Each structure stands twice: as C-alpha cells, then as structure tokens.
Amino acid sequence: MPLTWLTNTQRKRWKNETALHPHAQTFTPVRLRPSHRHWLVTRIPVVQLSMRVLVACEYSGAVRDAFLRAGHYAASCDLLPSDSPLGDHYQCDVRDILDHDWDMMVAHPPCTYLCSSGLHWNKRRPERAQQTEEALAFVRLLLEAPVPRIALENPIGCISTRIRKPDQVVQPWQYGHDASKATCLWLKGLPLLQPTDVLPGGKGARRANQTPSGQNRLPPSADRWKIRSETYSGIADAMAQQWGNL
Numbered sequence: 001m002p003l004t005w006l007t008n009t010q011r012k013r014w015k016n017e018t019a020l021h022p023h024a025q026t027f028t029p030v031r032l033r034p035s036h037r038h039w040l041v042t043r044i045p046v047v048q049l050s051m052r053v054l055v056a057c058e059y060s061g062a063v064r065d066a067f068l069r070a071g072h073y074a075a076s077c078d079l080l081p082s083d084s085p086l087g088d089h090y091q092c093d094v095r096d097i098l099d100h101d102w103d104m105m106v107a108h109p110p111c112t113y114l115c116s117s118g119l120h121w122n123k124r125r126p127e128r129a130q131q132t133e134e135a136l137a138f139v140r141l142l143l144e145a146p147v148p149r150i151a152l153e154n155p156i157g158c159i160s161t162r163i164r165k166p167d168q169v170v171q172p173w174q175y176g177h178d179a180s181k182a183t184c185l186w187l188k189g190l191p192l193l194q195p196t197d198v199l200p201g202g203k204g205a206r207r208a209n210q211t212p213s214g215q216n217r218l219p220p221s222a223d224r225w226k227i228r229s230e231t232y233s234g235i236a237d238a239m240a241q242q243w244g245n246l
C-alpha cells in the first residue's frame with residue numbers, strides 16, 4: 001500500500017483486517033519528520049482505504065468475491081453454506097451481524113413472497129399474505145440497518161408499492177450478458193450503478209435466456225431458484241468497481 005496518513009483507529013482496523021483477509025496488503029507504519037510529512041501530504045495522492053463490505057443473503061459468493069478481487073474486505077452471509085470457498089462466509093441469520101461495523105452492505109433478500117410472479121399466487125393461497133408481510137418487514141429492517149451505504153436488490157414486485165420505488169432498474173444486458181432479468185436496486189448513500197457493456201438491441205431484443213414468448217428458458221429443477229437468483233458477474237464487478245471506489 002502506498003504511504004498515506006491514517007488515524008490510530010484506522011491503523012488499528014487496517015491491522016485487524018490484514019490479519020483476517022489474504023487479499024489485504026500489509027501496512028508498515030513509518031515515522032517521519034514534520035517537513036517530510038508536508039512533502040508526503042502534498043505530493044503523494046491519498047489512496048482509497050479498503051472497505052468492510054457485507055453481502056447479505058448471498059450463498060453464491062458472486063458479489064463478495066467481486067469486492068475481494070477489487071481489494072476490499074468482504075464477507076457474505078446466508079442461512080445456506082457458501083458455494084465459493086474464496087472469502088469469509090457467515091452461515092447465520094444476517095440480522096445477528098448487521099451491527100458489525102460495516103462500511104457497505106449489498107443485500108439480496110428472498111423474493112418468493114415479494115416479486116410479481118410470487119404475488120400472483122397470493123390470490124389463490126391467502127395464507128401467503130402473512131409471508132409477504134414478513135418478507136416486507138425483513139426488507140425494511142435491511143434498508144434501515146446501521147450501515148452508511150446500502151444497496152438492496154430484488155426483482156420487480158411489491159417493495160415498490162409498499163415501501164418505496166427503486167432508485168434504478170438494471171438489466172444483465174447492460175453489463176455484458178446476453179440475458180434479460182429486470183433487477184431493481186434500492187440505494188442509500190450510493191450513486192446509481194452505471195452500465196459497463198451494453199449489448200446491441202436494447203430493451204426490445206430477445207435474449208439468450210428467453211423463450212420466444214419472453215419466459216425464462218430454464219427447465220423446472222430443484223436448483224432452478226438458485227441458478228435464477230445468482231447475481232450476474234458483470235453486475236457484481238460493476239458494483240465492486242464503482243461503489244468500491246467512492
């Protein structure tokens with residue numbers, strides 16, 4: 001890491017993180033005379049400190065690993081074990097670790113009782129209404145977590161009408177994937193995610209993951225929900241590159 005001035009608290013935190021995380025770089029404190037300090041402060045660009053990022057409700061490691069590759073400390077949390085061995089994973093209820101001094105959280109709460117296709121079933125099965133209320137309470141809790149920067153991701157559904165409209169809707173085809181899947185983002189303390197690689201055809205194009213009628217091509221299987229819910233790597237990389245660099 002190039003030289004930069006750290007407060008005692010920052011230095012302590014940096015040391016703890018370097019001990020935890022293999023991607024972190026080592027920091028050697030140096031003592032300099034005040035005149036040298038002036039030279040350093042004025043001539044050397046201040047580097048971005050690595051952030052502590054929590055990726056809530058993620059078993060795949062897609063977003064966590066993108067932040068790790070970008071040089072941050074990132075941990076994922078899910079009730080399920082992680083599919084990727086790269087980084088730290090908390091297999092627990094995320095509500096138990098929300099106050100662990102995170103700088104940013106990217107959250108992917110379950111959409112089964114919130115998304116438009118799931119809500120369709122609420123008319124036939126009234127007992128699902130209670131589960132929708134519980135899912136909304138979970139989303140509210142995540143959005144109000146004590147973390148300065150939050151991005152919460154979900155498909156189109158009732159969060160928009162019951163909590164608030166999303167700040168933006170992104171598509172995998174804006175990030176280099178020949179796929180269509182409207183993904184809403186609710187943001188706190190973060191700028192809009194900019195497209196990185198927009199494929200030709202725009203909104204109207206039929207994508208590789210769609211049938212001629214616009215449905216998702218994936219056949220029914222036990223793993224279908226998992227495959228469908230995994231974050232596209234182009235979107236994960238854009239989050240890490242753009243939001244990890246503020």
Ligand SMILES: C[S@@+](CC[C@H](N)C(=O)[O-])C[C@H]1O[C@@H](n2cnc3c(N)ncnc32)[C@H](O)[C@@H]1O
Nearest residue numbers: 057058059060078079093094108110229230231
């Ligand atoms: C729609 S999936 C998100 C998958 C994610 N996009 C990924 O790439 O791994 C929602 C996930 O939330 C997890 N989950 C549900 N309730 C949770 C809780 N209270 N704490 C932590 N994870 C939870 C589920 O196990 C599920 O894996």
